[in-house]
Structure formats: C-alpha cells, structure tokens
Amino acid sequence: MSRVVDVPEEMDHRGFEELLLELERVFEDEPARILLNARHVRWVSPYGLIGLLAVGRVILDRTGNLPSIEAPENRDVRSYAEFMGFWQAAAGIFDVPPADPRTHGPHDALLEITPIRSHRDVHTVVERVRERAASILEKRLHYPKPAVIQFSVMLSEVCQNIIEHSDADGWVCAQTYDYKRRLGREVLMLAVMDVGVGFQGSLAAEHARRYGESWSPATALEAALLHGESRFRDPGRGQGLQAIRRQVVKWNGELAIRSGDAQIAIVPEWDDLPPLQRGLPSFPGAQILIVMPARDEEGRG
Amino acid sequence: MSGPYTSRPAVAVASLYQTYLVTRHTGRAVRLTIERLVEESPGPSLTVLDFSEVAVIDFSCADEVVARLLHDAMSRPATAVPQYFLLDGLEEEHVDPVSSALERRGLAMAARMASRHQVLLGRAEPEAVRVWEALARRGRARADDLAVCLEGDAAACRRWLTRLEARRLVRDVGEAFESLFLSLAGEGGDGPAVSDGPPGVGPVPPPA
Numbered sequence A: 001m002s003r004v005v006d007v008p009e010e011m012d013h014r015g016f017e018e019l020l021l022e023l024e025r026v027f028e029d030e031p032a033r034i035l036l037n038a039r040h041v042r043w044v045s046p047y048g049l050i051g052l053l054a055v056g057r058v059i060l061d062r063t064g065n066l067p068s069i070e071a072p073e074n075r076d077v078r079s080y081a082e083f084m085g086f087w088q089a090a091a092g093i094f095d096v097p098p099a100d101p102r103t104h105g106p107h108d109a110l111l112e113i114t115p116i117r118s119h120r121d122v123h124t125v126v127e128r129v130r131e132r133a134a135s136i137l138e139k140r141l142h143y144p145k146p147a148v149i150q151f152s153v154m155l156s157e158v159c160q161n162i163i164e165h166s167d168a169d170g171w172v173c174a175q176t177y178d179y180k181r182r183l184g185r186e187v188l189m190l191a192v193m194d195v196g197v198g199f200q201g202s203l204a205a206e207h208a209r210r211y212g213e214s215w216s217p218a219t220a221l222e223a224a225l226l227h228g229e230s231r232f233r234d235p236g237r238g239q240g241l242q243a244i245r246r247q248v249v250k251w252n253g254e255l256a257i258r259s260g261d262a263q264i265a266i267v268p269e270w271d272d273l274p275p276l277q278r279g280l281p282s283f284p285g286a287q288i289l290i291v292m293p294a295r296d297e298e299g300r301g
Numbered sequence B: 001m002s003g004p005y006t007s008r009p010a011v012a013v014a015s016l017y018q019t020y021l022v023t024r025h026t027g028r029a030v031r032l033t034i035e036r037l038v039e040e041s042p043g044p045s046l047t048v049l050d051f052s053e054v055a056v057i058d059f060s061c062a063d064e065v066v067a068r069l070l071h072d073a074m075s076r077p078a079t080a081v082p083q084y085f086l087l088d089g090l091e092e093e094h095v096d097p098v099s100s101a102l103e104r105r106g107l108a109m110a111a112r113m114a115s116r117h118q119v120l121l122g123r124a125e126p127e128a129v130r131v132w133e134a135l136a137r138r139g140r141a142r143a144d145d146l147a148v149c150l151e152g153d154a155a156a157c158r159r160w161l162t163r164l165e166a167r168r169l170v171r172d173v174g175e176a177f178e179s180l181f182l183s184l185a186g187e188g189g190d191g192p193a194v195s196d197g198p199p200g201v202g203p204v205p206p207p208a
Helices: A011-029 A046-063 A075-083 A087-091 A120-139 A147-163 A198-216 A217-225 A237-250 B024-039 B061-073 B093-104 B124-140 B143-150 B155-165 B180-185
Strands: A002-006 A033-037 A068-070 A107-116 A170-179 A185-194 A254-260 A262-266 A283-293 B010-015 B047-050 B081-089 B108-113 B116-124 B170-172 B178-179
Touching: A002 A011, A011 A046, A011 A283, A011 B024, A033 A046, A033 B061, A046 A075, A046 A120, A046 A170, A046 A185, A046 A283, A046 B124, A087 A107, A107 A147, A107 A185, A120 A147, A120 A170, A120 A185, A120 B024, A147 A170, A147 A237, A147 A283, A147 B061, A147 B093, A147 B108, A170 A283, A198 A254, A198 A283, A217 A237, A217 A262, A237 A254, A237 A262, A237 A283, A237 B024, A237 B047, A237 B061, A237 B093, A237 B108, B010 B024, B024 B047, B024 B061, B047 B061, B047 B180, B061 B081, B081 B093, B081 B180, B093 B108, B093 B116, B108 B124, B108 B180, B116 B124, B124 B143, B124 B155, B124 B178, B155 B170, B155 B178, B170 B180, B178 B180
Parallel strands: A002 A033, A033 A068, B010 B047, B047 B081, B081 B108
Antiparallel strands: A107 A170, A170 A185, A185 A283, A254 A262, A254 A283, B108 B116, B170 B178
16 A cells, blocks of 8 residues: 655644654555655755655655655755755665766755764764854854854764764754744754654663653653763763753754654744643654854844 | 872873864774873873864763873772873863863863963862962962962862872972973973963862
C-alpha cells in the first residue's frame, strides 16, 4: 500500500509539527511506500528543509523503502532548496535522481545543508562559516565583532551534540531571512537535527532511575538544558548546551529543542512558543532551532 | 608532596598549533600531546599553553585541553613532582569557554592575556584572588609582605597562599612564595601586569 503525505505550505518549525501529525496518522496504516507531496510548499525555513530530510530518513527506517518526494512548484522555494543543497543531501534518503553539484553563484546562505557524521565535519562547518558569519553577523545583523567567534563556538557545540549523544548522523544549516511577520526584522536561523536516540535515550542509563516514573522526553530535556546533565559522569560534560542557552539569552534569541514527544524552549518576548510542550507526535533524535534577531544599528538587541 | 622545590621549574611552551580548537576529539589529542611534553621533564615543570594562534576554542575542547589537563596533573600522587600550568596570549573570546571549563571542575588557572594583563580564570574564592593578585604584582613575597591585602591578617594570608600552592597557582619556595609569572621572566616573559578587574573569575562560596 502507498500513501501520500502533504507537506504544509509553510514548512518551518510549526509546519514540521503539522507534518509529523500527518505522518503519525499515515504510519498507523503501515504503508509500504510513502510519497511526500511538497508541490504546494510556498515557504521553507532551514529547520523545515532539514526537517524534510529527517522525516525522509524516519520513513525509510520504518518502511524499508526510500520515500518519494514531489518537488515544490514555487520557483523561489525550488531555487532556495537547490542552493541550500537539499537535493544532494536527499540522495540516499529519498528516491530522487542524483543531483548535480551546486552551480549557483554567490548567495547569502550562512551554511548550506551539511551532514554531520564525525568531528571532522564539525571542523569543516566551523571553518566554513567563519568568513560568512563575519559578513552576515557584523554587517547585516549589527552584532559586535566577538559575536562571530561566539557563534562559531555555539555552532561547534550544537553539532557535537549529534556526534556525542545521538549515535546517528545529522544535518546542520543556517540562513538569514526577513522575519517580518513575527519580529519585523531580519534573523539568523540555525537548525540542527538528527534522528538518533534522543535526549531521553542518551541520558537514560545515568539519570532515569533518579527521576523514577516522571522520566520522559520532557524531563530529559529539562535535565540537559536547565541542569546541565549529561550521559557521562564526568563533571566536565554537559556544558555545551548550558553555554548555548546563556548565549542565546544574551542575544535575545530563541532556542527550541525537540526530542521524542516533547519540546523545551528559551523564548524571548517577541515570540509565543510554549516553554515546554509534551505530547507532541513522537519523533526520534533531537531537533534544535536557534533564532538570532538582528540588532539595531547601535548593536542593541 | 616532597617539596618545597626551591629551584625554578623547567619551562616549556606548548604551542597549540590549531586555529580552530573545536571538538572534544581534537581537545583530547592536543591534551595527550601536552601531557607527553610535560612527562619529559624529570623535575618540577611549568608548561605554558600558548593561545596566540588560536582563533576559536569551544567549551568541549577547553574542557579537554585546559581543565582535564590540570585535573589530571593534580590527581597525581602527592609525592610526584609538581606540574604547573599557565595560559598565555588569550583573547577575550577565549575567556568564557576556558573559565567555564575550569569552573565546572572547581579548578583555576593563571592566564596572561594578549593584552599582557594577568588574570586568574576559573573558580577561586575572593580572598584567594586578592592574595594571588598581590603576589602576581610583586613576583615573590612572604606571607607577611602580602598581609595588607587581607587587612593585615598574615596568618590568613599564609593559609590562602598554601591553598593556592596546593592548587598549583603559586610556588612555595621555602622562605617565600613565587608567582608563576616570575618563572617566565627568565624565559623572555615580562614583568607582572595584573588586571584590576579580572575577567572570568568565579567566586566559590566560603567553606562551611
């Protein structure tokens, strides 16, 4: 049996949740093949793009068959997906023909979709963004000079989270765009995802017993983000997410981490994301969203 | 410990050779290289971690390269010859990852910033910081000489100096205590320049 799953027209972090709800319903029928229909997508964020890859990988794992995907009809969305390297990353996850190497000219993507499989990939990512981050953060978003280094550190830590804790591959990408509707200014969005063991799985051996019956994806997220707990007993571990949280708060940004059926978020006054959500559609691994708003010309957040 | 070791420690400069000190994996490799360098010295040693070529250090790497290095050195048997460490050439952007990594393990390390200011990074009691700064300014001094920084309490000053020595932050040279920076003076280092407002020093609550 084959089933079609429609991708929401606005494929951002909210669209991702809608897609997972639909996918959950479709999985109940245990279809052998699934087609993701992205033809009507009118807008896609970095989180939405790698969210499609994560969904594709989960469908593949669940059905044993490469899912198909219908490309967006909207020219802007299609072109954006191309220059972010979506189709190269989709090979082996979706049933798509091999994509040509990217031939587009210079663009303002901070970081195209990049697979994270080992520490070498983290080095590559940090080195690759340095120059572009300087240009985008300082000139366009009016961040002070040290923010470029701080962003690199944050990027490194969030990518290492995949290698150290997920036991699976993941993806990262970052892009600026005009966040007019919600904020009325430009933002930098960084998205990192994997479909590995998730926070609950990663922390279970060390912490589950202490939490007893309350142990869940939500408590695991709280333990990691709010209390700096890690799967390792070593006190030097677990500081990466804490550092990211401090930095995001300092920049008046937003941090949301989804894992299992829960999401925890550090929410600035300009957004209305709930700080903790439970009972979301269950999804493997961890999905991290960081939004950094442009500062005013004087560098104020 | 069998000290005090009154002779100057052997000074070695460990260039970190990396522009991007990121990932725990990289940090572990760098730390093992430094540990081999330190082990080559048969007597007391002072190893300077040179950050002048480092553009980025993340928290995980700072934990491996700086905090684990000091933690492991301090976990050696009390009879082992002392190993001291200094950070050199740090930029402001390095301070948060390095200081946070040290704090997580309850450690502190002396650092000379690229601006030449000397600061104590990591976790240290406010009194310990005052005594450490006073000694860093003088280079070498007896507890009595530094007592003014603790309202004339020489006994308290000696206790803090002894604790600083146990944490490998100063050297007990018998009659007096010595700042680690003084050992650099004969190695092309310059005189003390202690910052009035040390960045990255996180006070610990007083002992119960």
